Amino acid sequence: MGRFKVALIDKTPEQVPDWVPGELTAADIDFVFEPCAGIEDLQRVASDADVLWIYGGNRLARGNNLDLLTRCGAIIRSGSGVDVIDVDAATARGMLVCNTPLAHNGPVSDHTIALMFAVGRRIVAQDRITRDGDWSQRGKALPEWHLSGRTLGLLGFGHIPRQLARKLSGFDLNVLVFDPYVDAATLAEYNAKSATLDELLAQSDIVSIHTPLTAETHHLFGERELKLMKSSAILINTARGPIIDEVALYRALTEGWIAGAGLDVFELEPTPADNPLLTLDNIVVTPHTAGVSDESVEATWRLSVEMVIQMADGKFPRSYVNRECTPRWQLNH
Numbered sequence: 001m002g003r004f005k006v007a008l009i010d011k012t013p014e015q016v017p018d019w020v021p022g023e024l025t026a027a028d029i030d031f032v033f034e035p036c037a038g039i040e041d042l043q044r045v046a047s048d049a050d051v052l053w054i055y056g057g058n059r060l061a062r063g064n065n066l067d068l069l070t071r072c073g074a075i076i077r078s079g080s081g082v083d084v085i086d087v088d089a090a091t092a093r094g095m096l097v098c099n100t101p102l103a104h105n106g107p108v109s110d111h112t113i114a115l116m117f118a119v120g121r122r123i124v125a126q127d128r129i130t131r132d133g134d135w136s137q138r139g140k141a142l143p144e145w146h147l148s149g150r151t152l153g154l155l156g157f158g159h160i161p162r163q164l165a166r167k168l169s170g171f172d173l174n175v176l177v178f179d180p181y182v183d184a185a186t187l188a189e190y191n192a193k194s195a196t197l198d199e200l201l202a203q204s205d206i207v208s209i210h211t212p213l214t215a216e217t218h219h220l221f222g223e224r225e226l227k228l229m230k231s232s233a234i235l236i237n238t239a240r241g242p243i244i245d246e247v248a249l250y251r252a253l254t255e256g257w258i259a260g261a262g263l264d265v266f267e268l269e270p271t272p273a274d275n276p277l278l279t280l281d282n283i284v285v286t287p288h289t290a291g292v293s294d295e296s297v298e299a300t301w302r303l304s305v306e307m308v309i310q311m312a313d314g315k316f317p318r319s320y321v322n323r324e325c326t327p328r329w330q331l332n333h
Helices: 019-026 039-046 063-068 087-092 105-120 123-132 135-141 159-167 184-189 197-203 223-228 246-254 296-312
Strands: 004-008 029-033 051-054 074-077 096-099 151-155 174-178 192-194 206-209 234-237 260-263 283-285
Touching: 004 296, 019 029, 019 296, 029 296, 039 063, 051 296, 063 087, 074 296, 087 096, 105 123, 105 159, 105 206, 105 234, 105 260, 105 283, 123 135, 151 159, 151 197, 174 197, 184 192, 197 223, 223 246, 246 260
Parallel strands: 004 029, 004 051, 051 074, 074 096, 151 174, 151 206, 174 192, 206 234, 234 260, 260 283
Antiparallel strands: none
């Protein structure tokens, strides 16, 4: 069968750190990397690869395209989200779907907190007034908001929201969690309480989204859900844009259903310059950068390479999302 091979399909040579090819070669692994724009490119570059590696947003790893990958036993998505991959199709073909959440948990939880304060304390509007030099306008952006003692609602309770709960513990928050997969002992460890989605929305002063994008969570936040929230509440999304119906969110922010929002992600990315949400003063936006820090990029590459080597050695990778998958390969823990 030849040497173990990994194909990275969305990076050019100058985008790959110098140490990556050397480390894989030292592990007796063939490494090819070339941006693939279509099925023909995918077949040419990766048809004989044991691992398909996606660092960015390439969406070729979907449906019957996976049948072209005759040797592939795993797909790596460098990052936390795996919505660019057809996980069900990969699972049906015995392909593990791997990711690198450990590189991003800290930065995303930090960024979520930053958005909470930026929205609640109206930092962006105050910055603009200060730069304009007209302090007489500061009354238009007074931060009529506080965090201590409030209720924080977390949609999902994986590693990121757990870090969030821990980092915010000094504010004496009442933490509500909607996550059908989390156990009571884990909730108790973080002094959090389980709630239904409707209970969480109705009671929370801040709602923060930390769920993967799936068919079930697409537009999970629509008109009904936004109207259940307090008119004084803030909505934060550092997960995936399509979880929120942006048309409904615009109405919520302009008609007073909620007080404000902080978004790092959008339904369409890059979001168009004429997106109506960008005209609003009660929203703070960032360009899908929550997972980035001075350490995260290096960590993402390191964790990705580590998983390739683990699988080449016949071991399960550190992180994969389709636990129900029966791998094509014989792997050991």
